[in-house]
Amino acid sequence: MQESRPALAVDIGGTKLAVGLVEPAGRVLTWSQVPTPAGLDAEQLWRTLDALITNTLDGAEVGPDELAGCGCGCGGPMDWPSGVVSPLNIPAWRGFPLRSRLSERLPGITVRVHNDAICLVAGEHWRGAGRGRDNVLGVVVSTGVGGGLVLDGRLVAGASGNAGHIGHVVVDPDTGPECACGGRGCAEAIARGPALVTWAQAEGWRPDQKDATARELADDGALGHPVALAAMRRAGRALGIAIASATVLCDLEVVSVGGGLSQAGPLLFDPLEEFLRAHARLDYARTVSVVPAALGQSAGLVGAAALIFAADRYWAAD
């Protein structure tokens, strides 16, 4: 029987909470979001999400029993597939049993929770830039650098649901900056937005502006500011080398790059391409293409729905 019911899709990040209804074909029917509240405790934050779910269902006049399921992306790290989450950017939730709380909220409904970066690549593979390709890496460049991996047509989970996390591929093992993970020279330590801002400020860009952002850095790069340009090139180099390593190791066809920093366009993508092509030289690796993520803001919700509607490809657990 063809599924006709919508899925409830939930996207939880440090910046916003979003809840929507997504059709089996991947179209977002309705969605609403709120800024992620700060200063709340775990239960207060849950009640915010709970109310957003209620509003979304009531607004669409859809009862929980009319749902195909609930898919949810949440910032990592998490224990997967149990969906016990401790999002780096949401301090209120430490060991919060998100999947079971959603299951209690939606009795009788299938609930699946995955890493938000993995939902993004699931969305891009199912309905976006990776559609029709079997070997796709999705990269999200923002406050951190995350990702997800589709190989041989299926989302790869790995041992703990973390496969695709390109942020800690090593780019400069000796001379690179220390990384929050404890290592040195990881792609994330160089290319994450806040690291670029810190580097640029040390080089003289807006040195006294305490709340300077990567978006401002990219904007100044577009205006030709030499330090801002050098910072974007630095990010593009780190990502290009890490993507080259991922391409030869995983025999990729397409790499989709999204997240806030990807809005910088050619300032980021041009050096990324330059360093990728310098290092991905084997015949099979030369044909990889790098594309901007296609789904924009709704990718997380579409990918969360893919955990329900295309579980054979995007949900390796239970």
Added chain:
Amino acid sequence: MQESRPALAVDIGGTKLAVGLVEPAGRVLTWSQVPTPAGLDAEQLWRTLDALITNTLDGAEVGPDELAGCGCGCGGPMDWPSGVVSPLNIPAWRGFPLRSRLSERLPGITVRVHNDAICLVAGEHWRGAGRGRDNVLGVVVSTGVGGGLVLDGRLVAGASGNAGHIGHVVVDPDTGPECACGGRGCAEAIARGPALVTWAQAEGWRPDQKDATARELADDGALGHPVALAAMRRAGRALGIAIASATVLCDLEVVSVGGGLSQAGPLLFDPLEEFLRAHARLDYARTVSVVPAALGQSAGLVGAAALIFAADRYWAAD
């Protein structure tokens, strides 16, 4: 019906040609090998292999129609799954249609050809060091550095059958040696046996011995020769960093390391562990274990048989 017929397993490398019969449970019943002849043309080399197949079948009194199939590992690169091979170390075969020639030789029998490094990891996952684990990288360190990748319990093919090729993961993008692939600082450019020998000779180890080998280098390391020890540490560092990148990207549980250079034991594995642990710092990556390949010389034949007996896990094509 339980399969009881053996598979014909073929392992083709620059050093030897091996043909064996392997039971459905993975035990090698009988096998024979010859040094890979040099100076032959494509057809003469084929006839050598053909005779080896005939001898193996006749010796065991097994007819082609009593085989479960034929699995074959061959040095890369190759076009996969068509099995048209151009092994780097076998110049006589350039675009040689190995899979179809084997099919003509064994009419009515399923024939499957894969990269020899991929067969090694299939063997290690099916019956060796990776048994019972779902996320395994197999690394082969020898004249080159190759590998294969099992994720979520299945051998990953990738876009062209090359997934797992860890040799060209980038370790030293700026300061590393040029690589035969055209890039710079690939793990293989540093850790392949001949590169280690060249480096050690430039540092004063056996500088005038034209045919010095990596085995002699490892032997001298075991005797405490400082340049030989430094060379093995150099290889261990490059492999450790590349394996760290692969571990975080693919969320691995086990890395099996085989090939000639792995015989150096702790001289290689100790620095490999040191650099792996320095860079694989995320919680999920810390638990990875590195183990020597367990199957030894027969791994290639066992893995070739796995293409037949466990095709659901090790053969993603047709």
